[in-house]
Amino acid sequence: MQNLKIDNMTCGHCAGAVQKAILSVDPQATIKVDLGNREVSVDSAALSGPIADALKAAGYDSRPA
Ligand SMILES: [Cu+2]
Numbered sequence: 001m002q003n004l005k006i007d008n009m010t011c012g013h014c015a016g017a018v019q020k021a022i023l024s025v026d027p028q029a030t031i032k033v034d035l036g037n038r039e040v041s042v043d044s045a046a047l048s049g050p051i052a053d054a055l056k057a058a059g060y061d062s063r064p065a
Pocket of ligand 1: 010
């Protein structure tokens with residue numbers, strides 16, 4: 001399980017874009033978005049680096065929460 005803080009995930013559109021970016025790395029990922037805290041929990045076999053890269057490419061900076 002990886003918990004990520006994404007400060008510029010501010011609305012439902014962002015939440016959708018974040019989920020899409022993570023699923024592009026691992027279609028099997030289980031993702032829980034906590035929009036209020038701007039945090040995402042990712043249950044995935046994918047490494048954190050590729051997930052962070054995909055988020056960055058989508059315009060979202062992430063860091064461990
Ligand atoms: Cu948004």
